[in-house]
Amino acid sequence: MVRREPLNREKVLTAALALAGEEGLEGLSMRRLAKALGVEAMSLYNHVANKSDILDGIANRVLAEVRPADPALPWAERIRVTALGMYQALRRHPVVPLSLATDQANPATTQALRPLDDLVGALYEAGFDDAGVRQALGGVSGLVFGSILLSTAGFARPPAPGDVEHHEQWDEYARRIDPDELPHFNRLVTGNRDADPEEDFVRALDILIAGLIASTPSRT
Amino acid sequence: MVRREPLNREKVLTAALALAGEEGLEGLSMRRLAKALGVEAMSLYNHVANKSDILDGIANRVLAEVRPADPALPWAERIRVTALGMYQALRRHPVVPLSLATDQANPATTQALRPLDDLVGALYEAGFDDAGVRQALGGVSGLVFGSILLSTAGFARPPAPGDVEHHEQWDEYARRIDPDELPHFNRLVTGNRDADPEEDFVRALDILIAGLIASTPSRT
DNA sequence: ACCTGAACACCGTTCAAGT
DNA sequence: ACCTGAACACCGTTCAAGT
Numbered sequence: 001m002v003r004r005e006p007l008n009r010e011k012v013l014t015a016a017l018a019l020a021g022e023e024g025l026e027g028l029s030m031r032r033l034a035k036a037l038g039v040e041a042m043s044l045y046n047h048v049a050n051k052s053d054i055l056d057g058i059a060n061r062v063l064a065e066v067r068p069a070d071p072a073l074p075w076a077e078r079i080r081v082t083a084l085g086m087y088q089a090l091r092r093h094p095v096v097p098l099s100l101a102t103d104q105a106n107p108a109t110t111q112a113l114r115p116l117d118d119l120v121g122a123l124y125e126a127g128f129d130d131a132g133v134r135q136a137l138g139g140v141s142g143l144v145f146g147s148i149l150l151s152t153a154g155f156a157r158p159p160a161p162g163d164v165e166h167h168e169q170w171d172e173y174a175r176r177i178d179p180d181e182l183p184h185f186n187r188l189v190t191g192n193r194d195a196d197p198e199e200d201f202v203r204a205l206d207i208l209i210a211g212l213i214a215s216t217p218s219r220t
Numbered sequence: 221m222v223r224r225e226p227l228n229r230e231k232v233l234t235a236a237l238a239l240a241g242e243e244g245l246e247g248l249s250m251r252r253l254a255k256a257l258g259v260e261a262m263s264l265y266n267h268v269a270n271k272s273d274i275l276d277g278i279a280n281r282v283l284a285e286v287r288p289a290d291p292a293l294p295w296a297e298r299i300r301v302t303a304l305g306m307y308q309a310l311r312r313h314p315v316v317p318l319s320l321a322t323d324q325a326n327p328a329t330t331q332a333l334r335p336l337d338d339l340v341g342a343l344y345e346a347g348f349d350d351a352g353v354r355q356a357l358g359g360v361s362g363l364v365f366g367s368i369l370l371s372t373a374g375f376a377r378p379p380a381p382g383d384v385e386h387h388e389q390w391d392e393y394a395r396r397i398d399p400d401e402l403p404h405f406n407r408l409v410t411g412n413r414d415a416d417p418e419e420d421f422v423r424a425l426d427i428l429i430a431g432l433i434a435s436t437p438s439r440t
Numbered sequence: 441a442c443c444t445g446a447a448c449a450c451c452g453t454t455c456a457a458g459t
Numbered sequence: 460a461c462c463t464g465a466a467c468a469c470c471g472t473t474c475a476a477g478t
Contacts, residue, residue: 006460006461006462007461007462025322026322029450029451029452030451030452030453031450031451031452039462039463040462040463040464041452041453041463042453042454042455042462042463042464043461043462043463045453045454046460046461046462047461050452050453051452051453098321098322100370100373100375101318101321101322101369101370101372101373102245102246102318102321102322102373103372103373103374105375106373106374106375107375108396108397110397110398110401110402113397113402113405114401114402116405117401117402117403117404117405118404120404120405120407120408121403121404124404124407130407130408130411130412131412131415132423133408134408134412134415134420135420135423135424135427136424136427137408138367138370138371138420138421138424139363139367139423139424139425139427139428141366141370142362142363142366142367142370142421142424143359143362143363143366143428144366145366145369145370146361146362146363146364146365146366146367146369147358147359147362147366149321149365149366149369150320150321150358150361150362150365151358152321152323153320153321153322153323153326154323154326155320155325155326155327176328177328177330177333178330181330181334181337182330182333182334182337183337183341184337184338184340184341184344185333185336185337185340187340187344187350188340188350188353188354188357191350192350192351192354195351195354200354200355200358201358201362203352203355203359204355204356204358204359204362205359206431206435207355207356207359207428207431207432207434207435208359208363208427208428208431209431210430210431210434210435211426211427211428211429211430211431211432211434212427212431214427214430214431214434215426215427215430226441226442226443227442227443249469249470249471250470250471250472251469251470251471259443259444260443260444260445261444261471261472262443262444262445262472262473262474263442263443263444265472265473266441266442266443267442270471270472271471271472
């Protein structure tokens with residue numbers, strides 16, 4: 001119970017990541033975070049500027065986990081590896097895509113932008129011009145973030161295996177859907193029990209990359 | 221100032237959509253919404269169950285705006301039209317993708333799911349099996365939502381033309397980026413001024429659809 | 441049937457005061 | 460240098476009371 005060392009920024013961020021992992025973004029409040037650290041809420045402001053600073057710090061840490069792809073790989077493979085690395089890191093910590101999407105975090109650091117730099121480098125190497133790179137980057141990053149955000153939320157996505165909450169939600173969909181009004185969706189929902197979100201993401205990513213290869217300007 | 225007719229659900233939803241359009245999701249509070257309607261916050265509960273009910277109603281209305289694609293069109297074209305329709309409707313009302321991503325809305329109505337049903341129908345027609353449809357649907361819907369959420373937020377996306385806020389943010393990126401550490405990203409940021417988010421989305425969508433066509437099981 | 445005021449349990453953040 | 464208590468301006472929602 002006795003605190004020898006004082007708090008510091010890193011400890012705050014670690015506790016924030018843990019709390020967000022348990023309670024989600026809406027459960028991550030300055031007051032609850034302080035309580036988890038055995039301190040009053042106002043003490044946190046000695047180590048971070050405000051809540052956005054915490055979310056920036058978290059996003060930064062998580063994006064820094066993404067291992068850079070081997071530069072010797074062909075560009076399409078580098079995109080695959082980097083996008084998957086982003087997906088995995090962000091999916092381990094869904095607070096991050098959520099706080100980025102809601103504009104509560106905005107980590108403009110080298111570490112955080114490194115994975116994007118890798119994607120951009122691969123796309124330039126593929127032969128796209130500035131506009132093409134911007135569009136293709138929007139496609140890849142949009143797919144990564146959209147897949148995570150939709151699979152974290154309940155809308156329009158199959159459940160993860162063992163994820164009871166999502167499973168129930170999917171079942172409720174199946175119950176509420178009028179098969180006459182939504183015949184195809186009904187077929188999909190009844191025919192799809194356990195699915196692995198990451199496997200589904202990789203499949204969608206491979207489809208996008210196949211399209212990128214087909215759109216490469218330099219191909220004959 | 222004198223209110224003749226009493227409030228009703230539709231009026232509440234209309235006002236909520238307008239308020240969210242002006243102030244964003246974080247500006248849409250029960251108290252502010254009530255004030256905009258010239259009423260006390262607690263009156264709203266006579267017409268909607270709670271805030272989630274409002275967000276469901278909003279999402280429902282906006283998704284119902286998506287016009288169904290002509291069933292006579294080839295499957296790839298139907299996907300293109302429907303996905304673009306979703307993008308346009310959701311982009312006019314960014315509260316909707318935001319409240320879906322944060323799980324505050326969950327509209328499981330026929331109207332809201334109709335566009336997804338169209339996508340699923342087109343994918344079955346293309347020849348995908350259940351898993352393939354689920355994966356391809358995840359790709360298309362992930363791209364739609366991710367593109368909107370990233371373009372609405374400031375992270376990793378070029379600014380819309382005339383969108384001062386984003387423009388400034390992009391400029392700040394350009395200022396803060398270390399060209400030696402993020403050479404490719406730096407090249408992209410300095411070489412990209414005005415871009416149209418919708419045009420970029422369509423381009424990314426076409427790339428994904430090209431990949432879908434190439435992945436179709438029934439092709440020779 | 442519809443609206444309201446007071447209240448409860450929360451937020452992020454500031455500021456003056458403590459050690 | 461770090462922590463705290465009280466306060467301010469907010470939230471969503473409940474409940475009893477008004478018309």
